[in-house]
Amino acid sequence: MFKKKPNIKQLSPLRSSDRRKLADQIIADLSLPLPPKPANDASPEDKAAATVKLTSLRNALLPENVQAAKFSTTAGPDLKNVNGTVYIGAHSGGDVRVLWVHVSDRLWPSIYTLWHNPRVIPLLTTPAMVVGKIQAGADLMTPGLANGPPFPSKAKKGALVAVASYENPSVPLAVGVCAVDVSALGRVQGMKGVAVEILSWVGDEVWSWSPSGKLGGEPPAILEAWLEEDEVLEITQDVGGVRLDGPSEEDENKSQEKSKAIQPEMDYDQREWTTQGSSCQTRRRIMLTLLDIDDAFFKALLFGIYRAKESGSAPRYGLDFPLKPSFIMAKLIQPYLPIFGPGDAEALQIKKTSWKNMKKFLKHLDKLKPPFCLTKDQGGETIISVLDFDHWELEDFKPYSLPKKAKDSSSEGKGKGPEVASGADSSVGQKIKIVALYKTKEKFSQLFGSPEDARGYHTATEIKDVVNEYIEKENLVSGNNKRVVKLNPFLANDVVDSKDPKNRDFVARGTIPRDTLADRVVAASSAYHVILRNTSTPDSSSKPKAGAPPKILITQETRSGNKTVTKISGLEVFFIPPQPLADELRKTCAGSTSVDHLVGSSPKHPVMEVMVQGPQAQTVQTALEKRGIDKRWIEVVDKTKKKK
Structure with a gap:
């Protein structure tokens, strides 16, 4: 479906109640086993344990950091328009990726979700040669099914299934929906037709998408949980790092029998489990409770x-x-x-x-x-x-x-x-990104289709995309020049302000350049910004702030006659602790440094100022670059130069 890169709109965090409802819908759609409800006379501890189990199951399917965004793309030979919603987040220790996709009335997991939630859907296998064809955009044909019959009993027509290679059946490489009742097939040789309509695969645009532009993660070497005989994964016992109680003696015996061939050895320095004793070595992150x-x-x-x-x-x-x-x-x-x-x-x-x-x-x-x-x-x-x-x-x-x-x-x-x-400066090596956002006026809601869609924060690119979509929808492109747009009453009255001398000629002619129209909408919107650290997408904790992004101010001035000092302020908003920076500059500049409150800053929210001896503006800029600060976000003021 996603051979063409989808146009993913502005991300927005899910409310806790919406996330629970969506997780419960997933559990119901996939027929996942729920923890048994405690009896009315059960102890508070038993009731709390049942609640923790359900919460663990929800968090495994939809992490707390998940965000939603609408998307659009085209699919099929006819390039049919496809619209839907993607749910984006990160499992513990992983990158931010697409976790679930909702198109029409179907909600299906991404490959990353399958890697972190083994056996939530049935698994089918096919030769590696066929996997290559699937990754080129083909569906899985019935003769390509391997390791059966019998096939998983839940692989019925319309059911979601994972597809792995026969040579490595523990790592799903594609997800699709059964076009036939695979579980009822008595043979596959000589059969014709599509068995599984593929929705996504390793290498497509869903797998590749990342807010930072980072390529998709490589498949793990082995996922042992997918090799279990049970068709449905019991993920309510220890998911998301929430351990409920110790294993029973029977469970321990079963676990010891399964792990005779592969004995895990703990590497505390790396805080990872290193599994040895098999042809493939796998490293699994510890889930912190x-x-x-x-x-x-x-x-x-x-x-x-x-x-x-x-x-x-x-x-x-x-x-x-x-x-x-x-x-x-x-x-x-x-x-x-x-x-x-x-x-x-x-x-x-x-x-x-x-x-x-x-x-x-x-x-x-x-x-x-x-x-x-x-x-x-x-x-x-x-x-x-x-x-x-x-x-x-x-x-x-x-x-x-x-x-x-x-x-x-x-x-x-x-x-x-x-x-x-102080030597442990967490800001060294960090990645800083400033996202410019805009809040459009209520009168522009017609561009977005509804007031609900117009609310919130949008990037300039998203606003321009909305304007272009409105132009195409209303058929306002000039017949003589596609870069020129005809002004309808709404655009002429509400978007292009005729009181502005710059717009009078456009209103008089009844046309305006497409790019100019989009720029007018952006210019009329309220500016906001978000400063992000080590991530490319705002989350619920990164509240946009009004106005243009701030800058770090470096000031060189003369004190006590002919002594020059360099002052640095505005570090806190870029997640830079002043004291460790001062300690580093003390060594680098071979001069004394100090940290004190910036004169005029609020007592409740004080801004700190670092001072170092000498004209050290260039050295300071180098230290800031190590902390992810671009030169565009630094303002240097030299007060030591004599005025002409």
Whole structure:
């Protein structure tokens, strides 16, 4: 279906209620087994366990980060228009990809969803030679079916099925819908006709699509769960990292029998399972449970305080009380989180803990027995006023291995207290992208077809596409020149403002260049922007801000007669912590640096300013480029030059 690249519109996050409804619809459509409902007199623990099982199943099919977008493309030899909805998100440790596609009345999974949810649909196999033809856009013919009869009992006419090669039957390479009742076939040799109408395959535009333009992920070497004899996957026991309880003795015996040939060995430094003993070696990411994430944050805080005690002196060990949440996260937690790769960075976020935010986390520490710290509310945030450096949790703490970039020898930073963590700058190597968005006026809703479609934020390209679609729909293209558009009453009155001198000639002639019309709509819309870090698509947490994107300001000025200093401000919006940058510049420039509040910034939301000795604008720009900052987002002001 998707031999031609689909035109995917603006992504928008799904509400939690909509995501649950969609997940329940998928479960019903695929006839997936639901966890048994607890009896009315069941204990609260049993009821909670059943709820967790259902939530785990939903999250496995539709991760919490999923977003929806409308799309359009053409299909078939007649280039028939196809419109639908794609659901885009990322499984734990994976890239953002298309996970589900909804066209007409059919909702089907992408290849990536099948790789992360084995056996949610029946699996058919075919020789590798036939797979090559499928990847060229062909359907699976009946004689191409292998490894049967009998075929899976659920592979009936109209059912969704996965297709893998006979040589490697554990990795689906295509998804389609049965054109005949495959389960009832008694033989395939000599038969004719299409068995499976292919919807998507490895190598098509669904598999290749990514918001960052990154090519599709390579198929894994092996997915053992697809080799199980059961036709339906029991994914409610341990999905999405939520472990409900320990396995029964019977389950353990079965698991040991299945794993005699392949024994997993844990590689803690890589935080991955390395499976050895087979012709193919496969690496499977560990799924962190909620308890794992909570434990990681608490131990990271212990590690940060442990380092402060190791390099500081009593009674405060170099810590400046009260401790603010931003300082605690940047100095005492973030540098000591066991983040060894993108998957860990995605999982280890405060919003994915049971506390959800720093305020509740700090309140939790205050309620421990005995209290780990004393907190109080000040200026709209919760701060730590007193910290128990002799708490038994700190006394029993044992340091653990960290990524190389976060390690500091005990000799480094002696006497600096928490500054030992300043070398761990999470912004180094980050990728920053600024997305310019526009909010159109309500009077332009006719362009979009309805007020609902007009609401929200749109890129300039999306607005221009909407204008072009409206032009084609209303047949407004000039017969003499396709680049010229005829003005109908709506365009002349509401879109092209005749009061503007630039538009009077167009209104008088009754025509306007197509590009100029689109530019008028964009110019009349309200400008917004979103700054994205290590991703290419806005999510629910990245709220657009009004106005043009900000810039990092680098100012060179003369102080104390003839001494030149360089000041840097505006770092926070680009996810750059000022203190680690100052520490790096201190070494690079071989001069003293300082971090202080920018004069005039809000006390509630202070902006920090880094100052380094000497005319260091070029050095600062190099340091910022390492942190993903494009030169277009930097403004350099040199006040040392004499005015002419």
